[in-house]
Amino acid sequence: MFFIAGTKGETTTVKTGKFYCPECNKKTTYHHNQVHEKVTVFFIPVANLRLLGEFIECQSCDNTYKLEILDYDPKKEQLMVEALYIIGLKKVMTMMMLADGEIEDSEKTMMKDIYKHMSDYELSDDDIKKEIESCKDIPMDLEEYLNKLFPQLNESGRETIIKLAYWISIADGQYDKSEEKLLVKLAKHFQISNAHLKGIMSEVNETVSGNEV
Numbered sequence: 001m002f003f004i005a006g007t008k009g010e011t012t013t014v015k016t017g018k019f020y021c022p023e024c025n026k027k028t029t030y031h032h033n034q035v036h037e038k039v040t041v042f043f044i045p046v047a048n049l050r051l052l053g054e055f056i057e058c059q060s061c062d063n064t065y066k067l068e069i070l071d072y073d074p075k076k077e078q079l080m081v082e083a084l085y086i087i088g089l090k091k092v093m094t095m096m097m098l099a100d101g102e103i104e105d106s107e108k109t110m111m112k113d114i115y116k117h118m119s120d121y122e123l124s125d126d127d128i129k130k131e132i133e134s135c136k137d138i139p140m141d142l143e144e145y146l147n148k149l150f151p152q153l154n155e156s157g158r159e160t161i162i163k164l165a166y167w168i169s170i171a172d173g174q175y176d177k178s179e180e181k182l183l184v185k186l187a188k189h190f191q192i193s194n195a196h197l198k199g200i201m202s203e204v205n206e207t208v209s210g211n212e213v
């Protein structure tokens, strides 16, 4: 008498629940599946040998994902993008103010207005002071913020940042070389062409002169 023994992979569902499927773009049912290598005797699985892998399977579209997908929450993600956007905005505005070496009260007032408008939060003089100090301490962590922002910002978000940066830089009544250099650098980082940048600037110029009339 002898056994025909072997192994085979078998998928079992160990848990089910609801999750947000990026493919379906809505909440739907998932199966948490595990694939085990099983010992077979006469081709019948009799025992688990080892876990080969596990995955999440959407029951609507059959797409499979890594387990981390269960932590994916588009609402939370959106809030984080918004927070980064506001932080980036504050940083960009401060850097523009620092670009010409001096910070005018008109620039500070403008920054407060813009910030309030974008975030519903009032910046105090102390907040601005802290931001200025952190910009002076770490002169180029703007790029780091932009790199975090860039993948998530859509075109209009990037345009808005450029627009506000330019707005801040002309708040003191002049637009000098150092400010221009920084703005061009920003635009380049955001993959905004020179022509597009000129368009954004003339739009701001029109708004500003329109307000003065």
Ligand SMILES: [Zn+2]
Binding pocket: 021, 022, 023, 024, 025, 028, 058, 059, 060, 061, 062, 063
């Ligand atoms: Zn799905």
